[in-house]
Amino acid sequence: MKEDTRIVNAGREPEENSGIVNPPIYRASTVTFPSVEILESFDKNPFDGVFYGRHGTPTTFALEEAIAELEGGDRGIAMASGLAAITVSLLAFLKSGDHALIADCVYGPTRHFCDQVLKRYGVETTYYDPLIGDGIEPLLKANTKVVFVESPGSLTFEVQDIPAIAKVAHAKGAVVILDNSWATPLYFKPFAHGVDVSIQAATKYIVGHADAMLGVITTQEQHYMTIRKTAANIGACSAPEECFLALRGLRTLSIRLERHCATAMKLCEWLKGQDEVEHILYPALTEDAGHAIWKRDFTGAPGLFSFVLKKTPKKAVVAMLDHMKLFAMGYSWGGYESLILPFYPKQLRTATDWSGGTSIRIHAGLEDADDLIQDLDEGFKRMNAAL
Numbered sequence: 001m002k003e004d005t006r007i008v009n010a011g012r013e014p015e016e017n018s019g020i021v022n023p024p025i026y027r028a029s030t031v032t033f034p035s036v037e038i039l040e041s042f043d044k045n046p047f048d049g050v051f052y053g054r055h056g057t058p059t060t061f062a063l064e065e066a067i068a069e070l071e072g073g074d075r076g077i078a079m080a081s082g083l084a085a086i087t088v089s090l091l092a093f094l095k096s097g098d099h100a101l102i103a104d105c106v107y108g109p110t111r112h113f114c115d116q117v118l119k120r121y122g123v124e125t126t127y128y129d130p131l132i133g134d135g136i137e138p139l140l141k142a143n144t145k146v147v148f149v150e151s152p153g154s155l156t157f158e159v160q161d162i163p164a165i166a167k168v169a170h171a172k173g174a175v176v177i178l179d180n181s182w183a184t185p186l187y188f189k190p191f192a193h194g195v196d197v198s199i200q201a202a203t204k205y206i207v208g209h210a211d212a213m214l215g216v217i218t219t220q221e222q223h224y225m226t227i228r229k230t231a232a233n234i235g236a237c238s239a240p241e242e243c244f245l246a247l248r249g250l251r252t253l254s255i256r257l258e259r260h261c262a263t264a265m266k267l268c269e270w271l272k273g274q275d276e277v278e279h280i281l282y283p284a285l286t287e288d289a290g291h292a293i294w295k296r297d298f299t300g301a302p303g304l305f306s307f308v309l310k311k312t313p314k315k316a317v318v319a320m321l322d323h324m325k326l327f328a329m330g331y332s333w334g335g336y337e338s339l340i341l342p343f344y345p346k347q348l349r350t351a352t353d354w355s356g357g358t359s360i361r362i363h364a365g366l367e368d369a370d371d372l373i374q375d376l377d378e379g380f381k382r383m384n385a386a387l
């Protein structure tokens with residue numbers, strides 16, 4: 001089956017649900033059993049079948065199966081948020097005395113979890129240059145259990161050489177955990193590139209409508225129980241409504257991403273001609289520093305990118321952003337609506353120097369590209385008027 005056919009069919013069994021096209025929302029806490037024998041059979045493996053609401057219902061399982069299939073992994077585990085998927089994955093492989101290598105470009109809350117929680121439990125973290133490739137080898141210590149990659153990086157979009165990093169990590173016995181939210185399961189196939197655990201902030205493109213929080217962990221059979229048991233032990237789970245919304249969003253992911261990307265490309269072409277812009281951070285552009293590896297490993301790009309402004313006083317940036325008509329300011333991304341966000345890369349990293357100044361992240365939504373360009377154009381005019 002080709003990808004667009006799989007995305008329509010993955011995780012769906014209408015014949016098991018009266019012919020209903022979408023997996024229904026099964027809500028549950030209690031699940032009842034007709035005999036002691038069946039009740040006690042779950043003692044051996046409470047994760048195989050419908051046992052208790054916290055471990056998932058058929059709605060959850062449908063989403064887990066669909067994402068695992070699309071990512072090319074064996075098993076999916078749905079979590080209440082993308083961040084929960086990240087923290088449960090890290091906790092599954094780390095214990096007191098261990099060491100983790102984390103890409104310097106990771107999503108901010110991933111960094112906070114390492115610095116504020118893992119540290120408290122005696123796990124040491126080292127941040128590394130995301131562009132390090134197989135040069136990561138000397139950073140791996142005898143107690144390094146996890147190498148965490150995020151490619152391209154949150155906000156700054158460095159493309160990591162994941163196969164090279166994975167090769168070195170595996171030789172030293174560490175697992176590679178990837179935050180694959182940008183590429184989605186469609187544009188980067190983690191398990192074909194040496195990744196052991198892949199995370200989706202399904203909140204973003206998979207849900208696609210800015211109205212649900214959800215994360216999915218995907219892995220191979222070999223690591224499944226380690227992660228599943230960790231999630232169960234700390235009570236991490238996901239809600240069936242959110243899984244339903246993610247399944248619904250998933251069916252249109254492919255066509256939405258095409259449009260997000262086409263619009264992002266148009267915005268980039270226009271931004272390239274603007275004096276205010278120092279440079280653009282978007283691996284799909286041929287001139288981007290990460291383009292070669294992106295082209296080698298990815299099959300597409302969504303509509304999320306950043307650009308670095310030439311030196312501009314904050315009040316001028318504020319004058320631009322405070323009055324945008326179509327680009328709303330807010331966290332998250334991946335919905336149908338365009339978003340804009342200022343950020344300051346220098347403040348977000350500890351292992352790499354970042355010389356560029358104030359930067360702006362754009363999520364190109366599904367609006368008309370010309371309208372979006374006009375909104376940006378008026379924004380730059382306000383910026384210049386405030387100089």
Ligand SMILES: *Cc1c(COP(=O)(O)O)cnc(C)c1O
Pocket residue numbers: 080081082083084107154179181182201202203204213214215332
């Ligand atoms: C938003 C985001 C997350 C976290 O997802 P939530 O569902 O908001 O918890 C993780 N990684 C990346 C790259 C993100 O952008």
